[in-house]
Amino acid sequence: MAVAYATVSWDQLHRDARALAESLMARGPFKGIVAITRGGLIPAAIIARELDCRLIESVSVMTYDEEDRGEPTLLKAPSAAGDGEGFLIIDDLVDSGVTAKYVRKILPKAYFASLYAKPSGKPFTDSFVLEVSQETWILFPWDTAPLFVPPIARKTLTS
Ligand SMILES: O=P(O)(O)OC[C@H]1O[C@H](OP(=O)(O)OP(=O)(O)O)[C@H](O)[C@@H]1O
Ligand SMILES: Nc1nc2[nH]cnc2c(=O)[nH]1
Ligand SMILES: [Mg+2]
Numbered sequence: 001m002a003v004a005y006a007t008v009s010w011d012q013l014h015r016d017a018r019a020l021a022e023s024l025m026a027r028g029p030f031k032g033i034v035a036i037t038r039g040g041l042i043p044a045a046i047i048a049r050e051l052d053c054r055l056i057e058s059v060s061v062m063t064y065d066e067e068d069r070g071e072p073t074l075l076k077a078p079s080a081a082g083d084g085e086g087f088l089i090i091d092d093l094v095d096s097g098v099t100a101k102y103v104r105k106i107l108p109k110a111y112f113a114s115l116y117a118k119p120s121g122k123p124f125t126d127s128f129v130l131e132v133s134q135e136t137w138i139l140f141p142w143d144t145a146p147l148f149v150p151p152i153a154r155k156t157l158t159s
Helices: 010-027 041-051 098-106 152-158
Strands: 004-007 032-037 056-064 069-076 087-094 111-117 127-131 136-139
Touching: 010 041, 010 111, 010 127, 032 041, 032 098, 041 056, 041 087, 056 098, 069 098, 087 098, 098 111
Parallel strands: 004 136, 032 056, 032 087, 087 111, 111 127
Antiparallel strands: 056 069
16 A cells, blocks of 8 residues: 655756666667557657657556456557567556566566566566655656645645
């Protein structure tokens, strides 16, 4: 159960994706990138730009329903990536590692990288930029919006 939130801004996400791309230079060149939808799409676009990679495939796996985790379901296979040889898989984060483990089975020869990793998911990613605790829920920029916050003085008067 998540007990803290870590908010990631667009700027931070862009910086982290660039840092990941930088570290991946030594692992390439890659034939193509497989983005794990949906969270991996924007990181994959940034990394593809940095690595000058134009072949982008996607894989869609559903592991969460409304509240609970179900069995992973493959909604779209990454057909263009074969067994993954020469390909880079990108996701925004590995949490329990269920998604990464499932995708790695489909693309056993690919290199897996994520922006963020929680301890349980760490063994399933080859590279990541930042580790956060298992109890932290990451709020990505596409999940959030700027919100009006009342001045402290006004809050104190009315509460
Ligand atoms: O390591 P895990 O416990 O599997 O969690 C990590 C996955 O969960 C999130 O995706 P989600 O399934 O919520 O779908 P989304 O990318 O479409 O938002 C995230 O984008 C990762 O893909
Ligand atoms: N946005 C978001 N989605 C997740 N899916 C699994 N873990 C997380 C998380 O920490 N943040
Ligand atoms: Mg995802």
